Amino acid sequence: MNFETNQIKNFQLPNLNSNSINSFDFIDNSLLTCCESELNLFNLETKSKTTIYKATNEETEELGCFKLIDNKNALVSNQNYVHLFDINTQKELNKFNFFQETVNCLELNKQGNVLVGCDDSGEIKLLDLRIQSDIPNLSLHKSLKQHQNICYCLKFHPMNEYELFSGSFDCTFVKWDIRFPKAKDSKKQFVKKVAISEELEKVIKSQNDDTDFMLSTMTPSFVHSLFFTEIDQNKMGLLCGIENGYAMLFDPDTCKLSDGKQLTNNLAVTQFDKFEKVQEKNLLVTSGDSKIIEFIYFDKKEVTRKNKSEIKYELEKFQDMKIDFKRKVNCLKFRDNKLYIADTSNSLTVFDFEDYFKK
Numbered sequence: 063m064n065f066e067t068n069q070i071k072n073f074q075l076p077n078l079n080s081n082s083i084n085s086f087d088f089i090d091n092s093l094l095t096c097c098e099s100e101l102n103l104f105n106l107e108t109k110s111k112t113t114i115y116k117a118t119n120e121e122t123e124e125l126g127c128f129k130l131i132d133n134k135n136a137l138v139s140n141q142n143y144v145h146l147f148d149i150n151t152q153k154e155l156n157k158f159n160f161f162q163e164t165v166n167c168l169e170l171n172k173q174g175n176v177l178v179g180c181d182d183s184g185e186i187k188l189l190d191l192r193i194q195s196d197i198p199n200l201s202l203h204k205s206l207k208q209h210q211n212i213c214y215c216l217k218f219h220p221m222n223e224y225e226l227f228s229g230s231f232d233c234t235f236v237k238w239d240i241r242f243p244k245a246k247d248s249k250k251q252f253v254k255k256v257a258i259s260e261e262l263e264k265v266i267k268s269q270n271d272d273t274d275f276m277l278s279t280m281t282p283s284f285v286h287s288l289f290f291t292e293i294d295q296n297k298m299g300l301l302c303g304i305e306n307g308y309a310m311l312f313d314p315d316t317c318k319l320s321d322g323k324q325l326t327n328n329l330a331v332t333q334f335d336k337f338e339k340v341q342e343k344n345l346l347v348t349s350g351d352s353k354i355i356e357f358i359y360f361d362k363k364e365v366t367r368k369n370k371s372e373i374k375y376e377l378e379k380f381q382d383m384k385i386d387f388k389r390k391v392n393c394l395k396f397r398d399n400k401l402y403i404a405d406t407s408n409s410l411t412v413f414d415f416e417d418y419f420k421k
Contacts, residue, residue: 070385070418075410078104078111083404084126085393089133089149097408098124101138103149114152115145129168129177131191131198139165142181146198158200160187169216171223176203176240178216178226184209186216186228188240208236208252217288219314221298225253227314229285233259235302237317254317258283258304265308265322280306281328289334290314291346293360293375303331307352311360311377323377326352333394337401338419345380347401349391355403357383385413 079097086095093104099117104110115138117123126139135155138145141164146156163182170177170191177189177200186206192199211232219225226238237254262283287303293311300314307326312319325331325348332350339345343359357380365374389405396402399416 071414073412073414075104075412077408078102078410079408081408082406083392083408083410085128086395086402086404086410087128087130088395088397089130093402093410094128094130094136094149095404095410096125096128096138101125101128101136101147112152114147114149115154124164126165127168129170131170131174135198137168137177137198139168139179141165144168144179144200146200155197156199158189160189160200160202161185166212166214167216169218169226171218172220173223176223178218178240180213180216180228182212184211184213184230184232186213186226186238204251206238206240206251208255209234214284214286215288217290217300219298220290225314227288227300229288229302231282231284233257233283233285235285235288235312237314256312256317258285258302258310261310261319262304262306262308262322264319265310283308284330286330286332286350287334289346291334291336291360292344294362294373299360299375301334301346303334303348303350305330307331309334309348309358309377311375320374321376323358323379325356325358325379326350326354333391335394335396337396338399338415340380340419343380347394347396349387349394349403351390353387353389353391355385355387355391355394355401387411 078095079100081097083095083097091106095102101114103112128136128138136147142161144158161181165179165181168179175191177191180186188203189200190203209230209232213230215229217227224241226240229235235256236252238252284305289301293299300312302310307324307329308322309331310322329351334348337345337347345357345359349355361376361378363374393404401413403411
């Protein structure tokens with residue numbers, strides 16, 4: 063299957079927000095979009111837009127990330143605060159102050175009763191989420207401290223809700239066991255801390271001859287994104303998107319490196335999402351600061367080490383399938399054969415792959 067960008071229909075959803083869209087998500091047939099000053103709901107069928115919240119003082123307010131609760135309420139970060147909004151009535155229900163500095167990420171566990179958030183201090187907050195009289199309420203359970211710099215991303219293990227992974231600008235990711243321990247064990251919540259720089263050095267040494275020069279020209283391996291994906295039947299992989307354009311694949315059970323691949327040069331990989339199955343390969347779509355959208359998959363290989371046979375998973379780019387997008391990508395999501403992309407503009411670009419998949 064040959065891939066050419068001009069084969070893919072694309073269109074704009076213009077002027078969804080007043081400035082660059084940081085993040086978005088789907089609610090039934092609508093899009094919830096967030097920029098620095100607004101949270102808006104856009105109906106994909108009627109093309110109507112409803113403003114859920116608009117910053118009243120842009121000098122002291124800056125909306126960051128959000129998390130949906132049962133498609134009825136949204137938790138939205140605003141500097142070091144988290145606001146709770148009713149999406150249907152556009153009313154603010156509550157405002158919480160658990161964080162020291164700007165909140166970078168909010169994640170909800172599968173059961174929807176634990177919210178975690180991280181901020182520029184590197185600290186992670188575990189918050190109990192309870193529904194009282196139909197209004198969600200948050201209470202602080204505990205703080206997790208291991209990172210020495212900005213904590214930027216969080217992900218729960220999809221098959222084990224007690225395992226939490228965090229990525230930081232201290233060039234590490236941490237695996238946590240967030241089961242509520244007894245007081246004497248309260249300092250033992252973290253299971254493993256992985257130095258990404260050391261793992262990246264292993265990848266570069268295995269793939270390049272002039273290792274010293276490459277390492278000397280690279281920027282620190284800040285962790286920008288974490289993403290869980292099924293790489294084989296009942297086998298999960300953890301992808302880390304980092305500085306220098308690398309995607310790093312880890313076994314989340316052992317935290318051992320499986321493979322690393324440079325997708326672009328000296329820029330951050332910030333976005334992953336599950337794509338369609340093409341030619342028997344389960345594809346992921348990825349992008350970030352590079353302004354190029356890549357499609358990758360996992361190649362399963364049998365290798366022999368020390369007279370023992372084992373399975374290895376390697377990251378591969380899918381043929382020549384990529385989109386030169388021209389703008390930095392802030393967020394991307396794939397749904398119903400369409401790839402939705404938020405960039406540095408106030409609009410969304412949508413690529414419709416339906417006809418392409420029929421070929």
